[in-house]
Amino acid sequence: MVIKKTLVATLSVSLVYGSLLCGPVPLADRLQGEVYAATVPFPNKQLLDEINLLRSIMTSEELQAIKEARERMVAMRSDLSGNRDLVKPVWGKIETRKGQSESYPEVTQENVLHLVLELAFYYDQQGRGLNTVITSEKNRQIVDQLIKLGGFPGGINDVTLNDVNLIISKIKMNIINRYRSMTLSQLLRLASDPDQVYSMIEEDLQRIVNDPGLKISKLLNNLGITGKDLSDTVRLFIPEVDSERKAVLAWASVISRAWGLGQGGSGGDSGGGGVPTPSPGAPSPETPATPPSDFTGNLEGDALSISRETEGGRTLTKAIVDSGRLTEAFEAIASGEAGGNEIKIDLTKAEFPLQIELPAPPLKDAAQSEAVVRLAGNGVSYAVPAAIFARLNSANQKVVITISDVVGTARNQVHQAVQQTKANLLLPEPFDFSIRVENTNGTRSPFSDYSGIYVERTVTLPGQVNSDRSTAVSYDPVTGRLNFAPSTFTSLSDEQTQVNIRSPHDTVYTVISSEKTFKDISGHWAKKEIETLASKLIVDGTDAELYSPDTPLTRAQFTALLVRSLGIKEAGYSSRFTDVSTSDWHSGSVEAAVSAGLIEGYEDGTFRPDEPIQREQLAVMIARASRFAGRTLPATTIAEGKWDQLEDRSGVSLWAVQSVKQSLQADLLEGVQDKRFEPKEKATRAQAAVILKRLLTYLKFID
Template structure:
């Protein structure tokens, strides 16, 4: 019997009464020997039960789906092994609801990676298990397909425009053509009564798509103020889509109430004309873009496109140039353009000012698209602007520094250097953050007693303050030349997460739980604790080591470059 092994499955023991169980084994190897073993049998604890359930838990996929290719609803079990119960939470409930219902992203958004967290409970014991799955975007649309998607290739149809509500074609628009400053114009005016009837059937969140196949320099979707208000109440979205450009705008971002205040509250909303416009730049504007490109030493990849939203009543015109959330513009990359030679999108103002705007390049069904997200309207271009700094060649932040430099978010210190390990000032941090988010610089009087209108950083600080990202100190100062601490920077980034929508995707988790791995967590100021925890939870900033957060330490230039890159990536903006 020497060397024999006896295995007793715990499932067997779990079926036995509490107390002891005597098991008798008979071995025969020439001689017959009998061995009696007495096992002290105890009932499985709740902690053991949830651990067992965690090990056995899996997600069931519909036929043909996998963890990297989800197209149908998921089967998420609500009971597990050993009598456990399971509840689920999703990091993006728009794409995957807590019950496993899947809503595939539009062509514009591209594939989405979602984290599902299962909370397994029995009695007083709880454990969690996470799964990461990728939901595939809907296929590239042809005419009449998925609303809100990027533009399909030019059609040979003679139709001037087609109206879709949630992807279904409707007879709810009238087309007209004309001229403006030697440019051809196609306008699609929406019929209020017909659209209202369709929206009533579709419910909340409907997508109105205006597909325009006419080859015009300027394409306009025209709604009246009452249509906009009705769409706003239903959280509806309007998309203007041409052969190579799409502009997707939630009705709430038009803010018809603010327009009504400026036009006059006595004016009926249906008498206010709201126009959403995609236009090729005029010859004069195109020249400005070309000059900026030459001066900035970057290359234009696609022709620039101008986006406008304006409301008119009589002689009064109100332009909507600023939004409270990021608005997407999708531009098709021409055939023959190397997608590896696309750096980012830029906004070019009439005065020649150029700024980075967060941009993704996505391949969908064999065609590349640049998806530009911005909180303002302007003229946009897609550019190639490679940049490397010689002193980060062997630095841990090399990729982030060169990426942010190429996107015009950060600048070097001269002679091709970046000086990555130098501490950064509060003014420099505010400037880089504003550039990274693609915010248009605000002008006006200073909000802080120690920031002068003539200071190089004044506009960036005013912009960050206007968007609620910075507050300054209680004495009314900003202290722009002070070095910024890690906890100060993280608190500001946490506010930026609300602007980008990333904050809404975080799972509920206490600051104490998030910061528990760090031995110096207690050093985080109470005023910054929640913001620091949110930034750590989102994966934007990590500790100086696995166990050290260093909240009072100063932020380096390399750390800032990496943090801004992570903020934009985790927010789905680049």
């Protein structure tokens, strides 16, 4: 957790300094992003994909120019004192803010330079160097103290990955908006004019500094740093590392090709006058000012081309979304003009199935933002984050999003599964939510890689429901079984209840209720939690009538429960452990849990599925599950009080200490008795039910 927070915070603090110089582009074939090894996947896969795209289109000459500039930057690390004046413009403001305070000993001029150089240029193509950077205690302390000095008392814990993604998205949108109508030759001439470059860098950076929607902007303002300070820092760096401006010109060419810039008409490129220098705050004469967006959250009218078409034997309502209007909507969201992050396409007056077709380029361009496209109609909606489309790779691709009511044989199969589960059907018609990608050659492929992102779907039920005994479920057509889907319930009126379903994959969903209980939990301290999770199809009994609450739980059993609780689909087993075979009942859960980063095996290649799970092992898996679901547990620094009260804390294995601290702070785990945690004690089936109930409530996966 500290690793992730440090990375996010370091990116936020260093992005403005480092990204405008030579940039963190890998010099080998691909940046794999294996930063966290077995801990967690790289948190910003979209950024890695963007980096890989830039690398893949570089010519050898461009690559060499950037490489030489980077080598000069790396060399500066050996003489921080001698080069510290390179960050003097920003350091002057930081120093004034710091004053005579002794609370920030790591915030020095040399360390600010060190931080910029570390993040922007010191790592290899596998990300190992970056891993070294973000796990460095020194870097963590510098970033933490710098953010605290900037008015955020939580330090690295006050900055999220979304803050980083948003600033990246806005910087990119600013560049695209400014230069989209220029020709490539105009852009290259512009990049050759230092004064003009610095003027526009200052203008763009000041726009970021003034943006009230960015946390990094508040930090910079609190420190007193302006766009000019940042631009002046860049102005000092470039002559030192790129005296002939080869790297700057290489970057102008690469970014132009990658982001579709330099595509303007040739009419403005004739003659020898060059590109006029824009006055501060005004657009270039070559680039028409972008009028304020009138997008207010909905795409409708001439933004949509609506028709009735036949597909798969059914007549559906299809809305083709205009590319320009979609781009404008994303830009309005990025600039803050939209007043939210959602683009809603409401087809309420249409009949199911409902379908929208969107061009791929605007979706991919918005993939680093928090923007969401919501298809809605007749009490059902599907909110698709743009972030899942980072891997789209063709300008000619189309994305098709569909909500379909399930009819005929498929509907009957779902109803039969509900009956076999001995549950009551609350949603009269199940719904199928799906996304596919279409290519220009007519080929279609399901879009199923959401990279662990939970996508929201909503359905509306008649009347009121008991949320403790109700849940959304997904239907598996292969097994014919229903599986728990994370879901919460909101009363809209006495006649209607909205169900919010969150899941990292698409399939058929419906909503059920049931009254599950067991003979041996009457009067048991965990009775309520066991009944709730059993009614939601998360826990089963040891047989039809018994739960065996005080029986120890095995590693395989808890793994299966955790996978089920998170709504993750089981996966085909890849024989990664010597003591788990494909025929084992738990093999699919084990594979899914490994892929999600929930579990690891032992050094001897075993998983030991039948061993009882210990409480400290359970704490680690709970912490990883929370991270996978997108909600990190509290920082360990604020959990020290509860931790210090444990008399047996020295018995907690080193690899479990952080997770135990976090789980205690989040009230997911408690001591088994006063002032004792009993880390090696076997966890029981009752304890597992209670802990899972707390986790799901914490994640807002249940009410």
